Each structure stands twice: as structure tokens, then as C-alpha cells.
Amino acid sequence: MIATIITIGDEILIGQIVDTNAACISRALNSVGITVRDRISVGDDAPRIREALDRALAVSTVVIITGGLGPTKDDITKKTLAEYYGSRLVFDPQVADHVQRMLDRRGIAFNELNRSQAMVPACCQVLPNANGTAPGMWFERDGRIAVSLPGVPFEMEHLLEETVLPRLREHFRLSAVVHKTMITYGLAESILAETIAEWEEALPAHLHLAYLPSARNVKLRLSAYDVEREEAQREIDGQFARLEAIIPEYVLGYGDDVSVFRAVHEALIRRKRTLAVAESCTGGALAAEFTALAGASEYFLCGVVSYSNSAKVHVLGVRAEDIERHGAVSREVAEQMAAGVRRIAGADYGVATTGVAGPGGGTERNPVGSVWIAVADAEGVVSAKYTFGRLRDQNIERASAKAADMLRRRLSQREEK
Amino acid sequence: MIATIITIGDEILIGQIVDTNAACISRALNSVGITVRDRISVGDDAPRIREALDRALAVSTVVIITGGLGPTKDDITKKTLAEYYGSRLVFDPQVADHVQRMLDRRGIAFNELNRSQAMVPACCQVLPNANGTAPGMWFERDGRIAVSLPGVPFEMEHLLEETVLPRLREHFRLSAVVHKTMITYGLAESILAETIAEWEEALPAHLHLAYLPSARNVKLRLSAYDVEREEAQREIDGQFARLEAIIPEYVLGYGDDVSVFRAVHEALIRRKRTLAVAESCTGGALAAEFTALAGASEYFLCGVVSYSNSAKVHVLGVRAEDIERHGAVSREVAEQMAAGVRRIAGADYGVATTGVAGPGGGTERNPVGSVWIAVADAEGVVSAKYTFGRLRDQNIERASAKAADMLRRRLSQREEK
Numbered sequence: 001m002i003a004t005i006i007t008i009g010d011e012i013l014i015g016q017i018v019d020t021n022a023a024c025i026s027r028a029l030n031s032v033g034i035t036v037r038d039r040i041s042v043g044d045d046a047p048r049i050r051e052a053l054d055r056a057l058a059v060s061t062v063v064i065i066t067g068g069l070g071p072t073k074d075d076i077t078k079k080t081l082a083e084y085y086g087s088r089l090v091f092d093p094q095v096a097d098h099v100q101r102m103l104d105r106r107g108i109a110f111n112e113l114n115r116s117q118a119m120v121p122a123c124c125q126v127l128p129n130a131n132g133t134a135p136g137m138w139f140e141r142d143g144r145i146a147v148s149l150p151g152v153p154f155e156m157e158h159l160l161e162e163t164v165l166p167r168l169r170e171h172f173r174l175s176a177v178v179h180k181t182m183i184t185y186g187l188a189e190s191i192l193a194e195t196i197a198e199w200e201e202a203l204p205a206h207l208h209l210a211y212l213p214s215a216r217n218v219k220l221r222l223s224a225y226d227v228e229r230e231e232a233q234r235e236i237d238g239q240f241a242r243l244e245a246i247i248p249e250y251v252l253g254y255g256d257d258v259s260v261f262r263a264v265h266e267a268l269i270r271r272k273r274t275l276a277v278a279e280s281c282t283g284g285a286l287a288a289e290f291t292a293l294a295g296a297s298e299y300f301l302c303g304v305v306s307y308s309n310s311a312k313v314h315v316l317g318v319r320a321e322d323i324e325r326h327g328a329v330s331r332e333v334a335e336q337m338a339a340g341v342r343r344i345a346g347a348d349y350g351v352a353t354t355g356v357a358g359p360g361g362g363t364e365r366n367p368v369g370s371v372w373i374a375v376a377d378a379e380g381v382v383s384a385k386y387t388f389g390r391l392r393d394q395n396i397e398r399a400s401a402k403a404a405d406m407l408r409r410r411l412s413q414r415e416e417k
Numbered sequence: 418m419i420a421t422i423i424t425i426g427d428e429i430l431i432g433q434i435v436d437t438n439a440a441c442i443s444r445a446l447n448s449v450g451i452t453v454r455d456r457i458s459v460g461d462d463a464p465r466i467r468e469a470l471d472r473a474l475a476v477s478t479v480v481i482i483t484g485g486l487g488p489t490k491d492d493i494t495k496k497t498l499a500e501y502y503g504s505r506l507v508f509d510p511q512v513a514d515h516v517q518r519m520l521d522r523r524g525i526a527f528n529e530l531n532r533s534q535a536m537v538p539a540c541c542q543v544l545p546n547a548n549g550t551a552p553g554m555w556f557e558r559d560g561r562i563a564v565s566l567p568g569v570p571f572e573m574e575h576l577l578e579e580t581v582l583p584r585l586r587e588h589f590r591l592s593a594v595v596h597k598t599m600i601t602y603g604l605a606e607s608i609l610a611e612t613i614a615e616w617e618e619a620l621p622a623h624l625h626l627a628y629l630p631s632a633r634n635v636k637l638r639l640s641a642y643d644v645e646r647e648e649a650q651r652e653i654d655g656q657f658a659r660l661e662a663i664i665p666e667y668v669l670g671y672g673d674d675v676s677v678f679r680a681v682h683e684a685l686i687r688r689k690r691t692l693a694v695a696e697s698c699t700g701g702a703l704a705a706e707f708t709a710l711a712g713a714s715e716y717f718l719c720g721v722v723s724y725s726n727s728a729k730v731h732v733l734g735v736r737a738e739d740i741e742r743h744g745a746v747s748r749e750v751a752e753q754m755a756a757g758v759r760r761i762a763g764a765d766y767g768v769a770t771t772g773v774a775g776p777g778g779g780t781e782r783n784p785v786g787s788v789w790i791a792v793a794d795a796e797g798v799v800s801a802k803y804t805f806g807r808l809r810d811q812n813i814e815r816a817s818a819k820a821a822d823m824l825r826r827r828l829s830q831r832e833e834k
Contacts, residue, residue: 012439012440012443012456013443013452013453013454013455013456014443014444014447014453015439015440015441015442015443015444015445015447015453016440016444016627016629017440018435018436018437018439018440019435019436019439019440020435022429022432022435022436022458023429023432023433023434023435023436024432025432026429026430026431026432027431027432027433028432030431030432035430036430036431036432037430037459037460037465038430038457038458038459038460038465038469039429039430039456039457039458039459040455040456040457040458041439041455041456041457042454042455042456043454043455048454048455052455055472179431179433181433188520188523188525190525190528190530190531190550191525191526191528193530194528194529194530208427210427210428210461212428212433212434213569214569215571221427221428221431221433223427223431256433277722279701282705282708283704283705283707283708283709283713283717283720284696284701284702284703284704284705284708284720284722285701285705285708285709286701287700287701287704287705287722288699288700288701288702288704288705288813290700291699291700291701291702291722291724291774291813292700292702292809292810292813294775294776294777294809295777296700296724297724297725297778300700300722300724300725301724301725301727301728302721302722302723302724302725302727302728302732303700303701303720303721303722303724304719304720304721304722304732305694305701305704305708305717305719305720305721305722306719307708307713307714307717307718307719307720308714308717308718308719308762310718310719310762310763311718311719311762314761315719315721315732315761315762344728344731344732345725345727345728345732346727357708358711359711360711360712361714369522387522387523387524388523389519389522389523389548390547390548391548391571392709392711393571393709394548394571396705396708396709
């Protein structure tokens with residue numbers, strides 16, 4: 001079963017809003033086994049809307065349309081749909097009644113614009129919108145379905161989940177689509193691809209693999225379309241289990257909310273261990289990544305952003321002569337920062353970063369992007385130097401992720417013992 | 418001048434990512450006077466990509482394509498573009514050299530997949546990508562331009578702003594579009610709209626006003642299309658000067674990179690004053706906002722993320738009996754944190770946050786979203802309590818911005834003296 005999504009609104013085309021509805025509709029359709037073939041976004045403009053409908057209905061059995069149904073604009077999408085289906089707008093007393101009741105609750109008077117919201121194409125089936133004034137509309141012609149939904153995300157989602165999906169499943173007696181996403185960290189996309197090439201080539205043709213790289217990690221997604229759900233899930237689980245055996249130390253887990261920070265977060269909570277961080281080049285970003293996760297107060301004791309050398313010496317206890325001799329970006333300073341913050345916070349683990357985020361401050365020995373990272377625990381301190389890129393924001397993000405990964409590896413070594 | 422945007426990727430169609438590139442490209446094209454007619458999203462699939470190109474080039478003079486350029490096998494955009502333009506892939510030694518240097522810096526070996534990144538359609542002009550391994554590509558046929566850009570947002574943005582927009586302006590000798598954006602902080606969108614309603618109504622018809630609200634600030638953009646540049650700039654400057662007189666204390670400045678953090682950053686550098694921050698609920702995010710700005714080391718001395726009460730007492734010198742008596746989320750603790758971090762860092766200003774970010778930890782006195790913020794300087798400490806919302810990430814972002822704004826106001830009082 002194939003679908004096209006049409007999102008309507010001038011605000012989308014000028015980039016004033018990011019079109020989150022489209023992603024939400026895609027996931028919802030996928031969940032009942034409908035594959036999204038393409039998406040089209042057009043402005044609040046009748047000829048463009050008609051053109052999009054022509055294109056979409058030529059290739060897809062299901063077309064989901066959002067936007068253009070508010071009280072100020074609804075003339076366009078609704079009128080265009082009525083004309084497109086050779087119908088006209090008629091007054092729907094049930095919709096009028098619903099709009100009236102919604103306005104009453106908020107103490108707003110029913111006006112001419114609201115009356116126009118109760119006008120619907122005579123040929124459609126009205127889908128009541130419990131959360132807003134604009135109803136959804138269901139059109140059928142030549143075995144193809146077009147559904148028009150309001151653009152307000154919350155209203156759209158409810159209508160889609162509660163009304164549209166059940167109707168589509170019933171109407172088409174649908175088969176399933178199964179996706180699963182593995183989150184990896186520590187191998188660049190090209191190295192990862194090389195490492196798992198054999199596994200990838202041996203995948204059966206009906207399983208599709210996609211790489212999704214970012215500055216934080218590389219995600220691998222396996223998808224199966226038009227399949228029996230339980231069997232496909234078993235098959236994908238089996239393939240990922242095989243893959244885990246190939247790159248065990250690079251797999252963080254499954255699902256879009258998994259990250260190297262969350263892996264550490266969960267490991268620390270599980271093992272009841274505590275953490276303190278000392279940051280120079282990452283400037284608080286490392287602490288912020290952990291504390292963004294609900295429950296971080298169970299293990300996160302203290303962070304120190306020791307930007308000045310004085311703070312390194314007086315707050316963390318780094319030896320001034322080591323800064324003098326080796327520079328602030330050095331193994332010695334990173335290790336003393338990690339050990340120092342661990343000590344002052346009374347934490348089980350101390351993690352430190354010191355480097356050159358850029359754009360200024362690079363030297364021959366430590367060009368922009370150079371970062372020393374250290375992890376301290378009861379058994380001592382480990383440290384390593386990394387070289388990231390030219391951009392300040394990326395260097396901060398990559399160094400934070402790498403610091404978390406060094407701690408993750410240290411934690412899993414401890415777990416093995 | 419009319420454009421179509423094509424975004425490519427299975428991850429878009431299954432809703433795994435929200436397509437932020439499309440909004441960014443729309444804004445960028447608008448800024449040079451190009452109107453986006455429509456957008457199409459398709460999967461990593463050659464026939465669909467060809468179909469999208471056919472559609473787009475039939476109606477638009479400019480087509481911007483993103484996604485599908487990574488080194489792995491699911492990326493077929495490049496091959497499809499080469500075939501579409503009746504060309505073939507050839508090895509580009511300059512691209513290979515660039516990829517090699519990028520990998521060298523990160524200590525990664527150049528492999529067969531990287532070699533494939535250096536293959537480009539013979540007929541295109543290569544647009545070097547300073548921030549990634551996949552280059553942009555510029556195609557011309559029958560007076561129409563198609564530009565293919567990588568899908569990683571920050572690589573795409575840099576290439577677009579630094580290379581593609583200047584080329585498009587030159588190529589089409591574009592008429593001027595003048596935009597100017599005022600950044601405001603401290604008034605909610607609806608209050609702001611009410612406050613400036615008279616000014617807004619008096620705007621001449623050829624100037625367009627847009628409100629762009631976010632968790633950090635509300636931006637106001639004035640645009641003039643198809644105009645004489647100098648005159649339009651003078652006129653927009655004049656209108657904004659009038660607006661500044663209406664809401665003087667809420668205006669941070671002009672341009673998309675202005676923020677309450679940057680306003681403080683610049684004021685501290687200008688006045689040669691130094692800063693230290695102590696954070697509880699913001700968890701490092703406040704420090705990270707400042708240190709994300711190049712040059713922060715001129716004034717940012719030290720941050721302390723005192724998540725545990727022990728860190729508040731032992732690192733910052735907060736009195737344990739005050740935590741006991743008033744709780745960690747209290748005026749007393751916020752003020753002692755601000756004064757404490759100022760003292761230990763030897764800074765001119767100390768700023769502190771302590772609150773309940775959520776989702777847990779709320780009490781009747783301090784429900785989720787309650788935050789105390791304090792600013793300390795040589796003359797003493799000021800503090801205030803705010804109540805934000807229910808969501809952890811938003812509470813952290815809003816509290817960070819509000820803390821920076823309190824410091825901004827303190828700094829501008831000092832300046833007036």
C-alpha cells in the first residue's frame with residue numbers, strides 16, 4: 001500500500017516553520033503497513049494544491065493532506081478539494097454545533113469565520129475533530145482515498161491515530177511494515193560500512209539497510225515492507241544479533257533515543273556509581289548532555305567548567321607548573337583535571353576535557369580540534385588525545401561524545417571484572 | 418525567480434528524522450529573492466529521484482537537492498544525477514585529496530568507499546565542502562540550475578550560505594530582497610503583538626512583518642521584495658528605530674545570530690568584565706551557551722554545576738543549614754551560589770540557577786518549572802523566582818536564557834551609571 005503526503009501552507013515554503021507533521025504522518029502510516037512514496041509541500045494556493053492532488057492520486061492509493069483548514073485560510077484547501085471532487089460546500093449542522101460548543105467553553109463568540117468552518121464538501125465523509133474547530137475530511141474516488149486533516153500538530157495527530165488509521169486498516173485490510181534502528185558509536189560511517197560489508201551483502205533482498213550518520217553517532221536501520229509482522233521482527237532481530245557479534249563494542253543499543261550519553265547514564269544508575277566532570281574546551285556541554293536526561297541527579301554530583309587556568313589550579317588542584325610546562329592542552333592537565341574533580345566531588349568517576357575548540361587558539365602542536373580527554377576512577381587515570389575538525393560547535397559536540405564513550409568503555413571493563 | 422526543493426532519504430519518508438533542511442533552504446533562498454514554489458521528498462530510489470527532477474525542472478528555474486551523498490550504498494543520488502544529465506562519474510583528484518586530508522586529521526584510513534566519494538558527474542561543477550567529505554554539485558541545462566548538497570544539516574548550511582547563494586545571485590543577477598531581523602527577549606509573542614500593534618498597523622504596505630517565536634526569544638522580521646536596496650534598507654532601519662523607542666529594554670539587537678547570550682558576551686568583552694556561573698537545574702547548559710561563542714575565554718573564568726548539595730556546600734560555600742532550612746530551590750541558596758562562584762573564580766559577575774527542571778522533583782512550593790536565579794557583583798546580589806513549564810528541556814533552555822537576561826539588565830544598569 002503506497003501513500004503520498006501533501007502539506008499545505010505558505011509558512012512551510014518560506015521556512016518559517018519546520019514541517020513536523022510530515023514526519024509524524026510517515027511514522028503513523030508505516031505503523032499500519034503503508035509505505036510513504038513521496039511528499040509534496042505547496043503554498044496556500046488553489047492551482048498548486050490541484051497540481052499536487054493530480055500528482056499524488058496518479059501514483060498513490062492513499063493521500064494524506066494537512067494544513068490550510070484554519071478559520072482564516074480554510075476557504076482555499078476546502079474549496080479546492082470540493083471543486084477537485086466535482087462537489088460544492090454545504091453547511092454541516094453537526095460541525096457548527098461542535099464549533100459553537102468549543103467556543104462557548106473558551107467564552108468566545110461564534111462569528112462569520114466560524115460559520116465558514118462548518119461548511120464542508122458535500123461529497124466527503126466528515127471526521128469529527130475533538131480537539132479543534134476544523135474537521136477532517138475523507139474522500140474516495142476510483143478506489144483511492146484522500147484525507148484532509150488540520151495543520152495544528154496536536155489536532156492532526158489525534159485525528160490521525162484515533163480515526164484515520166483505524167479506517168485505513170479496515171478499508172484496505174493492511175499488511176505490516178517493520179523497522180528497527182541500531183545506534184553505533186566509535187566507527188566513522190565509511191569504516192563501519194567496510195567492517196560490516198560481508199554481513200550487509202548477505203542480507204536477504206526484502207530487508208533494507210540504511211545508514212544515518214550524525215556528529216553524535218551512526219544509526220543503522222533495517223526495514224521490511226509488506227511482511228508478516230512477527231516473522232519480520234524475528235528476522236530483523238536475528239540479523240542485528242549477528243551484527244552485534246561483529247562490532248560488539250560499538251553498539252550502544254536500539255531506538256532513536258539511545259545515545260552514548262544515555263548508555264553511560266543507564267550504566268551509572270544500574271551500577272549505583274557517581275560521576276563528576278571537569279571541562280575546558282567542551283565548556284559545560286558534557287555536563288549539559290547528562291543533566292538533560294531525567295534522573296541524572298541519581299549519579300551526577302558536580303561539574304566544573306575550568307575555562308581559566310586559575311580555575312584549573314584553584315578549584316581542581318591542577319599543578320600550576322604543569323600548565324606552565326606542558327600547556328593547558330596536555331595529558332598532564334587533562335589527567336589532573338579528571339582526578340581533581342573526582343576528588344572534590346567525592347565521585348566514583350571523574351571525566352575531563354581540555355582542548356582547542358577554535359576558531360582561534362590553535363598551535364602547531366595543538367591545532368584547532370585537538371582535545372585531550374581523561375577518565376579517572378579508583379584505579380587511576382586513563383587519557384587519550386583526539387583530533388576533530390575546524391568548527392567550534394562540532395568540536396564541542398564530538399569531544400563531549402568521545403568523553404562519554406571513554407567513560408562507557410571504562411564502565412564496561414569494570415563490569416566484566 | 419522560482420525554486421523547488423527536493424529532499425532525498427528513506428529516513429525522511431519513514432519519519433525517522435524531521436526534515437529541517439527544507440526550512441533552512443527556504444529561508445536561505447528567500448533571503449536572496451528566490452521564491453520556493455514547492456517541495457518534494459522522495460526516498461533513496463533512482464526512479465523516484467528522476468521523477469522528482471522531471472517535475473521540479475519543468476516548473477522551476479532553480480532546484481536545490483539535499484541528501485543521499487554519503488559514502489555508503491544506500492546513497493544513490495550522485496549516480497542518478499550523472500545519468501539524468503547524460504553524464505558519467507569520473508574521479509576528481511581534488512575531492513579525493515580533500516577527503517584524504519579530512520580523514521588524516523581524524524586518523525582514519527582512506528578506503529574504497531571514500532574513493533567513491535571522490536567520483537563526481539563529469540558534467541557538473543564541484544562545490545568543495547570544507548566541513549565534510551561529500552562535495553556539492555552544480556548542474557546547468559537549458560538555463561535551469563540544479564544544485565545537489567549533502568544532507569548533514571551543518572554541512573549543507575555552510576555550503577548553501579557560502580557558495581551556492583553567492584553563485585545564484587551572480588548567475589541570475591537577482592533583484593534585491595531586503596530582510597532585517599530584530600531579536601527581542603522578555604515579551605511573549607501575544608503581548609509583544611499587542612504592545613506594538615499601532616506601529617505594525619502604520620507600516621507601509623510594501624514592508625512585510627513576520628513574527629518568529631521560539632523558546633529563546635521572539636524575532637521580528639521586516640522584508641521588502643523587488644526594491645531598490647539602499648532605499649529599502651533606510652526605510653527598514655527607520656521603522657525598527659521607531660520600534661526600538663517603543664520597547665527599548667526588550668530589544669537585543671539585529672540578525673539571526675543575536676541572542677541574549679551573545680548580548681551578554683559582547684557587553685562583557687566591551688567592558689572588560691569577567692563571569693563565573695553556578696548551575697543546578699540548568700546543569701551546564703548556561704555555561705555551554707556562553708562557551709559556544711568564540712572569544713568566550715576573554716571573560717568566562719569558571720562554571721560549577723553543583724548538582725549535589727555537597728557540591729553546593731563544599732565547592733561553592735553555600736551554608737548547609739540554609740539548604741536544610743530553605744531547601745536547595747530557594748532565594749538563599751541561589752544567592753549564595755552566585756556569590757560563591759564569583760568569589761572562588763575571582764570574577765566580576767556571578768550568576769546562579771537552582772530549580773526543578775522536571776519531570777520529577779516537584780513540590781507544592783516548588784512545582785516542576787520553578788527556578789530561582791541570582792546575579793552577584795561587587796555591589797551585592799539580586800535574585801528572582803520564575804515559573805516556566807512542564808518540559809525538562811524547555812525549562813533548562815528558558816532558565817538559561819532568563820539567567821543571561823538578568824545579567825544583561827544588571828550590566829546595562831551599570832553602564833548607565
